[in-house]
Amino acid sequence: MKKNDPAQRPVPAVDESFDPWEQVRPIPLFVVALVFALAIWGLLTYVSEYQAQRRAAEVQQARQAAPAPAAQLAAQGLDGDAAVMELVLAGKGQAWSCASCHGAAGQGGLNTPRLAGQPAEYLKKQLQDFRSGLRHNESMAYVVRALTDDDIDMVARYYAGIALPAPLQPSLGGDLARGKLLAEKGDWKTDVPACFSCHGMQGEGVAPGFPALAGQQPDYLFAQLAAWHAGERGNSPQQLMDGIARRMNPDDMRAVADYLGSLPPVPATTLVAAAPAPAP
Template identity: 40%
Template sequence: MKIKVLLVAIAWTGFMQASVYASGDPANGQTLAMQGDGSGAPCAACHGPQGEGMAAATFPRIAGLDADYALRQMIAFQQGQRVNAAMTMNIDNFDEQQLADLAAYFATLPVPAPAAATASEEQLALGKKLALEGDWDNYLPPCSSCHGPNNQGVDGTFPGIAGQHASYLKQQLELWQQGQRTSDPVQLMEAIAKRLSPEQIEAVAAYLASQPAVAKQ
């Protein structure tokens, strides 16, 4: 019980952080998304014309993503706190206001319906348990304890992960597990990911991908 309370308390500390980022202009963000930053590809080249992402290439859906969270992540890529050569190259010439405009634009886009589940019923059941109930005997809190009811996200601290591509969710959990993603100041996700087996990662990614998401504006 002490472990459960501690993990939830750590997670909720993020909710108290006020945004220090600029407000974005969605109209300008749309223009920037179509044009690119002058040195790389436009956003649609990887994330699709409506921000729907590309599951086969592990490019995430960004349509409907919380604007503050999206901005935080783009700044992390620029500053090297998150590492992805394509992302850094394609946004390195944008200033913070332009990044805020991009984030505001994608937050306004409608969230596509989730892809049809291809996982087995047993796999989806395991994923649902991990996502909504956790496995406290093995120090695994449910995803929803941080990512909010039905994993729809909470402000700019914890993103909505329902309806995200399974391939991307699996990739990110593995990066956390391997210590290659370090943008969380308390490394809560790393600690959780390291307790997940490959089967659990597959299951929770498949379940979350099958769930509907709502836009976070």
């Protein structure tokens, strides 16, 4: 027998727990979450920058295509100096113009409110509320942050000086008789006061807290009542509208919105003529 004969060597015991393959270690959960968060952040940043660039391009394109402020002013018979018409018709910086949504004459449409004939101090307060965040609307907040206090004052006075004599047609299918009752007398069974008790006997508005309602877009009036009812709007003086709207049902909201929209707006000249003459 040979001394180093392999057949005579002892056979080692088999380690059944031995795994020739390297065990896969799981990636820590926080690493997965970090990678995922970075990916989302990068995507959102890209989308935000793309939208900003696209918005800037649209604003620039609109400005290049729009007639000069003086030409639009003359065409519509409106009056305003060059600075305010630049804001109204062209916007400021990357913020779009007032006219792009509300119209140069402040006529609005559907859920975009009429601005023409609103008390200047009311319009000024709403713009300041959008800027401070007291009133919520992303588009308005973006625009008004580009405006100075002087800009806000100019725009408010410009739209307040425009009269829109034409009433609107009811668009919500509301009960006009019920709307008239709510506007003039309210419904004390549900603790809803008359609209005219705060907004003027003709719905002409009382600055600075109460806007003109006569001739306002019915869709916009209904949307604002619904927002107060749901607690999404909260900049009413002493929270009056918050409580009133919560006590109104949708049918009453449609009724009063249609009725108020169908009323002819009170011209500014009428309001001035109705004011008492100063003592000599």
